Amino acid sequence: MxxxxxxxxxxxxxxxxxxxxxxxxxxxxxxxxxxxxxxxxxxxxxxxxxxxxxxxxxxxxxxxxxxxxxxxxxxxxxxxxxxxxxxxxxxxxxxxxxxxxxxxxxxxxxxxxxxxxxxxxxxxxxxxxxxxxxxxxxxxxxxxxxxxxxxxxxxxxxxxxxxxxxxxxxxxxxxxxxxxxxxxxxxxxxxxxxxxxxxxxxxxxxxxxxxxxxxxxxxxxKTYATFELTVTNPGGHSSAPRKDNAIYELADALKNIQAYKFPVRSSELTRASLEAGGRQRLDKLGNAMRAFAADPTDENAIEILRDDPSTVGTIGTTCIATMLRGGHAENALPQSATATVNCRIFPGVGIEATEQTLKDVVANEDVKFKLISDLVExxxxxxxxxxxxxxxxxxxxxxxxxxxxxxxxxxxxxxxxxxxxxxxxxxxxxxxxxxxxxxxxxxxxxxxxxxxxxxxxxxxxxxxxxxxxxx
Ligand SMILES: [Zn+2]
The missing domain is CATH 3.40.630.10 (Zn peptidases)
Known part of the structure; x- marks a missing residue:
């Protein structure tokens, strides 16, 4: 009323x-x-x-x-x-x-x-x-x-x-x-x-x-971009395993992406938004939002914002594995393994730069990248x-x-x-x-x-x- x-x-x-x-x-x-x-x-x-x-x-x-x-x-x-x-x-x-x-x-x-x-x-x-x-x-x-x-x-x-x-x-x-x-x-x-x-x-x-x-x-x-990461392999019989394996290589690539933290980013707009959002709540997260708005290099605040699903995306790019497929028979070495990785890219960073970052993080040229979403920066x-x-x-x-x-x-x-x-x-x-x-x-x-x-x-x-x- x-x-x-x-x-x-x-x-x-x-x-x-x-x-x-x-x-x-x-x-x-x-x-x-x-x-x-x-x-x-x-x-x-x-x-x-x-x-x-x-x-x-x-x-x-x-x-x-x-x-x-x-x-x-x-x-x-x-x-x-x-x-x-x-x-x-x-x-x-x-x-x-x-x-x-x-x-x-x-x-x-x-x-x-x-x-x-x-x-x-x-x-x-x-x-x-x-x-x-x-x-x-x-x-x-x-x-x-x-x-x-x-x-x-x-x-x-x-x-x-x-x-x-x-x-x-x-x-x-x-x-x-x-x-x-x-x-x-x-x-x-x-x-x-x-x-x-x-x-x-x-x-x-x-x-x-x-x-x-x-x-x-x-x-x-944020810019929406989805990549497929694929590893292929000659495969073979599972009773005679090779040293290289498409599933293990892909898993290593994904573990690297999981461990990687994209650089912290902010703009006048995101800081103003975090400041206003932080003022509405008096808890630890609210304090961190305001602290970050005042000083975007505040490590303590960054840690708290990164740990919360509602704020992690506001302080930088995120890329996360969302789908997985690989192998073709329980007794065959996998000939291919593919993961889908969805990114929400901070304005101004760019899709190409993000793809390059992911490639550097994966550090394995056998992992092939393919952009499967439309390019809309x-x-x-x-x-x-x-x-x-x-x-x-x-x-x-x-x-x-x-x-x-x-x-x-x-x-x-x-x-x-x-x-x-x-x-x-x-x-x-x-x-x-x-x-x-x-x-x-x-x-x-x-x-x-x-x-x-x-x-x-x-x-x-x-x-x-x-x-x-x-x-
Ligand atoms: Zn709508």
């Missing part, structure tokens, strides 16, 4: 919101909820080919609100064997735009959910116990809803942006990112935005009592003053007074493809959640109802700040 109440009674809001506007807002909230319900209830997961239904529905809503057909582009994609679509919608400036466009991202697909495993039907929007339940209520149908509803709201208010606003919705973010890659290239060649805002990351963190603690902006993602986006200002204005409108803290995530949103092309990309979603509300990809995904309604103002304020006439 607390921060919704503080929003309602905030003196600034009362002064700015006479009764008539309050009624409009209610109508808008109902409209947004209806959009949310419709998109959540379409099973746009792999194997169902229903992203086009989401596109069709959204396009209908946008056209009804006055968006011209020529400003709506639907593209078909063959996403690793199945059909999906991407949607790009222009909210155009009138006359000569003041600045380069802003691109806004969200994704329309979801990770599939099986009704028999859930307490409620995952493809029905259910409001219960102060939450909206359903697949995509958080990841990322909420992002889609907040962008679409905000475009409609601004249009209905007669808002004319001073620069083009371009909404780019992808259709296979959770699987192959075929649509994402194609859209990112299109944006790069044709739209050339000033920067990118992603509704699929970032948001308010709430404490156990529901009080907002910090607003996290996703400003960086994702440099860090330094926080821009204008984006920070717009975020602070949005939080103020919501009656929330908390620090805005950039953070790095482990990798995997549409944003990394845009950073890869050189665009500053910020995860600035409007939702608010406690750490135990995070059910993305999992069972019984949910979003607090208050967070849904409060977050609707989020992009509305931000876009007016970033693309509205100077007041």
């Amino acid at each position: 607390n921060f919704r109440l503080s929003l309602i009674v905030s003196a600034a809001m009362l002064a700015a919101a006479p009764q008539a506007i309050a009624q409009d807002r209610t109508a808008f909230e109902q409209q947004a909820r209806e959009i949310y319900r419709n998109v959540v209830e379409i099973r746009s997961a792999r194997g169902h080919e229903k992203v086009p239904e989401v596109v069709d529905y959204i396009v209908g809503e946008l056209k009804a609100a006055g968006f011209a057909g020529e400003d709506i582009q639907i593209t078909d994609y063959d996403a690793t064997g199945e059909a999906t679509q991407g949607l790009i919608v222009w909210y155009r400036a009138e006359g000569e735009p003041s600045e380069a466009p802003i691109v806004l991202l969200a994704h329309m697909d979801v990770v599939d959910a099986l009704a028999e495993d859930w307490v409620r039907d995952p493809y029905k929007l259910t409001e219960e116990e102060g939450y909206f339940f359903g697949r995509g209520t958080a990841d990322n149908k909420y992002g889609v809803t907040s962008l679409v509803a905000t475009f409609i709201r601004l249009k209905e208010e007669g808002f004319v942006p001073t620069r083009d606003l371009v909404m780019v919705l992808s259709g296979d973010e959770e699987t192959g990112m075929v649509s994402t890659r194609a859209q990112a290239n299109y944006v790069h060649e044709t739209i050339k935005p000033a920067f990118i805002l992603n509704a699929d990351a970032g948001g308010l963190s709430l404490g156990p009592d529901g009080e907002p603690l910090i607003y996290g902006v996703q400003g960086a993602e 994702s440099p860090e986006s330094g926080l821009r003053e204008d984006v920070l200002g717009a975020l602070n204005a949005a939080l103020e409108e919501r009656g929330v007074d908390v620090p805005v803290v950039p953070h790095m995530s482990s990798g995997g949103t549409d944003g990394m493809h845009y950073r890869n092309l050189g665009y500053d990309t910020y995860g600035v979603g409007g939702s608010a959640a406690k750490s135990n509300d995070t059910y993305a990809h999992g069972l019984n995904e949910r979003l607090p109802v208050d967070s849904f309604y409060d977050g609707l103002d989020h992009f509305h304020v931000m876009l007016k700040e970033l693309a509205g006439p100077d007041e």
